[in-house]
Amino acid sequence: MQHTFDFAPVLDAWPALLQGALQTLKISGISMALGLCLGIIFMLMRMSPVKAVSAVALAYIEVIRNTPFLVQVFFIFFGMPSLGITLTAEQAAILAMTLNCAAYSAEIVRGGVESIRKGQIEAGRALGLHTFDVYRYIIFRPAIRAVYPALCSQFILMMLNSSLVASVSAEELTYVGQSIDAETFRSFEVYFVLGVIYLALSQFFSIVLQLIGKAYFSYPTK
Structure with a gap:
């Protein structure tokens, strides 16, 4: 059976695809920021000398990292209403992505913190730096x-995994693509275009993250 390719119906829906792409950027960006902040908190808990605090952080990290992301999304969107907590699809998507990102970020950042030599910390304290400045600088x-490169890779992977939140009707790019496919029955064309858009989004995120890295984490040049 010969298939006649026709991208016109898909390209005609470009306003919806653009809106879906922007929604993906929004959900991913919010989740990245919140996930990194929460990940640093769990990293500090994980490295705490208090065993109970460290155990709680370790349990959270292991549960998140060893269960499928899709199951986490379903639990938050379909399971939490049984506890009286009902979220919209977008809220559930952001919460699931934030919690998932936090677990991976915590371990990535912990690896970086453990690479810092104790002598550097002692030198900072000897210079009279405040505890906050010691932690910051x-x-x-x-x-x-x-x-930072590992964090960037994790963030981009999380953005790509955002396609899974379409399963709870979060109106991001994949959800829009599924709707177009249901209307046009042009599955090949729809998902080909989605693949191209996700590739472009990955490159966009990569460029933005590189710029942030150069602005805040690069070594000063003479």
Whole structure:
């Protein structure tokens, strides 16, 4: 059976695809920012000398990293209403992506923090730096600089995984593509175009993250 390719019906729906792409950027951007902040908190808990605090953080990280992301999305959207917590599809998507990102970010950042030599921290304290400044300039900034490429890769992977939240009707790019496919029955054309758009979004995120890295985490040049 010969298939006649026709991209016109898909391209005619470009306003919906653009809106879906923007929604993907929105959900992913919010989740990245919240996930990194939450990940740093769990990283500090994970490295806490208090065993109970460290155990809670470790349990959270292991549960998130060893269960499918799609199951996490379903649990938040379909399971939490049984506890009296009902979220919209977009809210559930952001929460699931944030929690998932936090677990991976915590371990990535922890690897960077553990690479900082204790002598550097002691030197900072000997110079009279405040504890906050020691954490800011001697621990966190060099640590994030060391693991920044890994964080960028994780963020881009999370953006691509955002396609899974279409399963709970979050109106991002994949959900829009599924709607167009249902109307036009042009599955090949729809998902080919979606693949191209996701590739473009990945490149966009990569460029933005590189610019952020150069602005905040690059070594000063003479």
